[in-house]
Amino acid sequence: MGTALITGASAGLGLEFAWQLATAKHDVVLVARSQDRLDRLADQLRAAAGVHAEVLVADLSDRRDVERVADRLRDQERPVGLLVNNAGLGLNQRFVGGDLAAEEAALDVMVRAVLVLSNAAAGAMVERGRGAILNVASIAALLASGTYSAHKAWVRTFTEGLAVELKGTGVTATALCPGFVHTEFHERGRIDVSTYPEVAWLHAEDVVATALADVRRGTVISTPSIRYRAIAAAARLAPRGAVRAVGRYRRAIESPDTPAE
Incomplete structure (x- = not known):
């Protein structure tokens, strides 16, 4: 894979991707909003793994910043062999009556940036005849949770x-579709997950290891753990009314002060 570019590299799954790729001796391009976090991580990766770690500060809700990252992916003199579109955020709000600007920013980061960066990476990779794109989705893709x-x-x-x-x-x-993972994601999104049992949770190192193994195999849908593969199968087969009912239940327990209906 050579060099890997990872968005949202300063925390959560992105941080774990950076460490696993660097310890496998891949150079990395680290993309996130925090200069301090990225600089610290880059220093740690260089010292621990002996790889080249490049820092690219960007806010993926800003179209100009997305284009700067896209330009890096198009650079054939410094080829990127793996793009990991990992950046994302949780919005602990209802759509109706919620902050529309926050909704638009989330759409920009998790949809538009994935589209633009995948286009840039795929064009450069196809020209070279090799490469991989890993887009972080979620088991939530099969549900109805906002x-x-x-x-x-x-x-x-x-x-x-x-x-x-x-x-x-x-x-x-490859689309990575994990379930709940122990990271900073829910805390940053101010999402209360205290009611979820420990059996529902995955560890970031296991999720990332599975994802990278699936990328190497050319797997299109990567769903870590047997239990989440079973949940995914059930969600695909269940009547959509049942899926929507689960979404209403989740909303009720995550926001108990707000009616679920």
């Missing part, structure tokens, strides 16, 4: 279509 589910459903379907288009080019596309 706009986050909609964003991740788009990522999953987009990645499947991209994989079809890339077939035979030497370039692959």
Whole structure:
């Protein structure tokens, strides 16, 4: 894979991707909003793994910043062999009556940036005849849990279509669809998950290891753990009314002060 570019690299799954790729001796391009966090991580990766770690500060809700990252992916003199579209955020709000600007920013980060960066990476990779794109979706893509589910459903379907288009080019596309993972994601989104049992949670190192193994195999949909593969199968087969009922229940326990209906 050579060099890997990881968005949302300063925390959560992105941080774990950076460490696992660097310790496997891949150079990395680290993308996130925090200069301090990225600089600290880059120093740690250089010292611990002996790889080249490049820092690219960007806010992926800003179209100009997205284009700067896209330009880095198009650079054939410094080729990127793996793009990890990981950046994302949770919005602990209802769509009706919620902050529309926050909804638009989330859409920009989790949909538009994935579209633009995948386009830039795929074009450069197809020209070279090799490469891989890993887009982080979610098991929520199969559920009905607000706009986050909609964003991740788009990522999953987009990645499947991209994989079809890339077939035979030497370039692959994989959608990672984890369930709950122990990271900073829910805390940053101020989402209360205290009611969820420990059995529902995955560890970031296991999720990332599974994802990278699936990328190497050219797997299109990567769902870590047997239990979440079973949940995914049930969600695909269940009547949509039942899926919507689960979404209402989740909303009720995550926001108990707000009516679920």
